[in-house]
Amino acid sequence: MGIGFPAQGATITWTNTSGGNWSATNNWSPNQVPGAADTALITTSGAYTITLNANAQVAGFTLGATSGIQTLTVSGSTLSFTNGGTVGTNGVLNLSGSTLTGLLTVNGALNWSNGGNLSAGSALTIATNAILNISGNGTENIYGMLTNAGTVNWAGTGNLQIYNYSPLGYTGGIVNLAGALFNAQNDQTINTGQGSPTFNNAGTFLKSPGTNTTTISVQFNNSGVLNVASGTVVFNGGAIENGTFTGAGNVSVTSGTLTLNGAVPNLIIAGGTVTGVNP
Secondary structure, eight states: OOOOOOOOOOEEEEOOTTOEETTOGGGEESSSOOOTTSEEEEOOOSOEEEEEOSOEEESEEEEOOSSSOEEEEEESSEEEESSOEEEOTTEEEEEEEEEEESEEEESSEEEEEEEEEEOTTOEEEEOTTOEEEEESSSOEEEOSEEEESSEEEEOSSOOEEEEEEGGGTEEOEEEEOTTOEEEEOSSOEEEEEEEOOEEEESSEEEEOTTOOEEEEOSEEEESSEEEEOSSEEEEOSOEEEOSEEESSSEEEEOSSEEEEESOOTTEEEOSSEEEEEOO
16 A cells, blocks of 8 residues: 655756756756746846746746846746745846746846736735836736736736636736836726726826826726826726826726816816716
8 A cells, every 4th residue: 555745845946157948957956847846946146047938837936146137038938836936136037928827026027028917816016126017019917916016117019907806716906005106108908807806006106208098997096196297097997086196197087987085187077977076
């Protein structure tokens, strides 16, 4: 009679300071590619880039050493963390058309381009002084929670699509914390994919100069600052406004209900319902 025991994970450390492919065993110590039960450490100092073009699942993950810049580029694949991962201050994670699954805290930089997914039940946290750059021409689908305490720069021609629907396990939403900046540098839309997702802003949502119209089609709950430096922010998914409005641009309501608890300069009512007081 045999007795089964759970597989014991190993701690596997990247050693090739010239960079290389994640799937090459001789780039790791010990010489094996990290698996689902393992902890992957990319913590060897130096300036190098690792490429990952196949799905990878690890138990734990750390990207970033005490010196140099360590970059992991994931293209068209899924990167999963069973027990969570960290991008350190010297770490750079590039996701292109890829899927992120699990809990990830970014203290360095995350560049998310050309579409992809934040999986249901996942949580992506951008720490204070960290940065998330969203760019490219694909739609980024947010099935998990994105929390920003640093800076999010949203550029490119792709929309953001948020799913929050518990029967299917979708837990998506965006939280912009006090002191954080969400910088909309394009003319795209934050869409509702399914359910009733929200964008909760306690920091600053900036509509950058030089752009025309950013549309928010999810419930936008503002207790921070909405700065429409130029152009227009359009609400067509409802909004509750308890914060501050600044900037020379316009705020437009095309559908849904905008609940006001203060003044909104340059307010355009093009549909929907506005309640409250706008002195």
